[in-house]
Amino acid sequence: DSGVTQTPKHLITATGQRVTLRCSPRSGDLSVYWYQQSLDQGLQFLIQYYNGEERAKGNILERFSAQQFPDLHSELNLSSLELGDSALYFCASNPGTADSGNTIYFGEGSWLTVV
């Protein structure tokens, strides 16, 4: 158990809908990362937050957005869903400070199926 908690574990929704995935980082971690894992694209970095502020952006679609709240939990919002958005969405966290190292710790993921 990495200490990173993600909900829901599984979600099935229809095209065009909007969903919110939730992540609680490890205790004490200030940085949260979101990754998408699909069968054909592997693990793709979406976005990183540090202490409530966006720090880095990867291959995140405009239909997707994220935020990190004062209690450090994060949400990933996926809207106007398409079939191709079906994937595993992982949250990861680490302390985010320069002396804390670069390793990130993953949650168990949220499996999204768009039908």
Next chain:
Amino acid sequence: GESVGLHLPTLSVQEGDNSIINCAYSNSASDYFIWYKQESGKGPQFIIDIRSNMDKRQGQRVTVLLNKTVKHLSLQIAATQPGDSAVYFCAENDNGYSTLTFGKGTMLLVSP
């Protein structure tokens, strides 16, 4: 559990054999590398890391080798066990903010 990749390179070994999983990285500016293990239906789990000022690092039953000249990373698992069956990812970091870039992964299958 869900499959994370239908077209991954696959390494099949017998229990007790040593396994070597290879990874080629593309960014010569990368200075930190990590190996993760992902079991079916679970999130990636940290195994071992290495910085670019080293060429070898050992852990418990695992060794990572880094060849910066040819931008190659390998993970050696000694006395492979059925519980080692998983997908293994290498990841690299080049910007100091822990934005890891992951490789495609290799599936390791260990037969009893």
